[in-house]
Amino acid sequence: MGRAIRLARRAVAYEWGMWRSLTRWILRRPYPIAPGAGTYAYVGGVQPILLAFIALSTIEIPILDVILRHTVDQPTVRHAAIALGVWGVLWMIGLLAALRIHPHVVDDAGLRVRNGTSVDVTIPWSAVARVAVRRRSLPSSRAVQYDADDPAVLNLGVGSQTAVDVVLREPLSVRLPKGPSEPVREIRLYADDPTALAEHARRHLPAAEQAARRPER
Numbered sequence: 001m002g003r004a005i006r007l008a009r010r011a012v013a014y015e016w017g018m019w020r021s022l023t024r025w026i027l028r029r030p031y032p033i034a035p036g037a038g039t040y041a042y043v044g045g046v047q048p049i050l051l052a053f054i055a056l057s058t059i060e061i062p063i064l065d066v067i068l069r070h071t072v073d074q075p076t077v078r079h080a081a082i083a084l085g086v087w088g089v090l091w092m093i094g095l096l097a098a099l100r101i102h103p104h105v106v107d108d109a110g111l112r113v114r115n116g117t118s119v120d121v122t123i124p125w126s127a128v129a130r131v132a133v134r135r136r137s138l139p140s141s142r143a144v145q146y147d148a149d150d151p152a153v154l155n156l157g158v159g160s161q162t163a164v165d166v167v168l169r170e171p172l173s174v175r176l177p178k179g180p181s182e183p184v185r186e187i188r189l190y191a192d193d194p195t196a197l198a199e200h201a202r203r204h205l206p207a208a209e210q211a212a213r214r215p216e217r
Contacts (some may be wrong), residue, residue, distance in 0.1 A: 026097075038106045043105060119143055164188065
């Protein structure tokens, strides 16, 4: 029962976050970021697929309506099917909006890695040893997965791929949708422009290194 309640809460939170993202996207009201921060998109890995599904589903709605008009003599069934089809299209648009309105963020606090409303991980610069660009394919399309060969590597992928490796100074546990992760020593993520993200991130590393070396008072 407890697990079912937790799953229901996550589902409700995800749904609410998606519709809220859609509203902010339509109104062109992005979430504020700190001065000097940079945002980096990651939607390119899945956008073509989502747009294709949205287009096909939109075309399917009037076709289904015509079919039901000639086969089902019950307006309630036809209206319910159309409503379900419209909801599905809006849901996919909301998913795209959530990916767009929650980009990765690089600021003075650290590297904030996101995937819509479901993943939101902040890695402080004091914990980062280096940042490298390297494109990798993943065996699964899941947004969160541990590396099959090394469970100390956490993949936060998009479209079954990552493009940036963040090597940590020491094992770190981060907050995931299902709770804290196992301690990991490397986090890999995807960005549409991994080079720009990595270059911006590296500008924060010298300051982080100085802070780490500064003796405590």
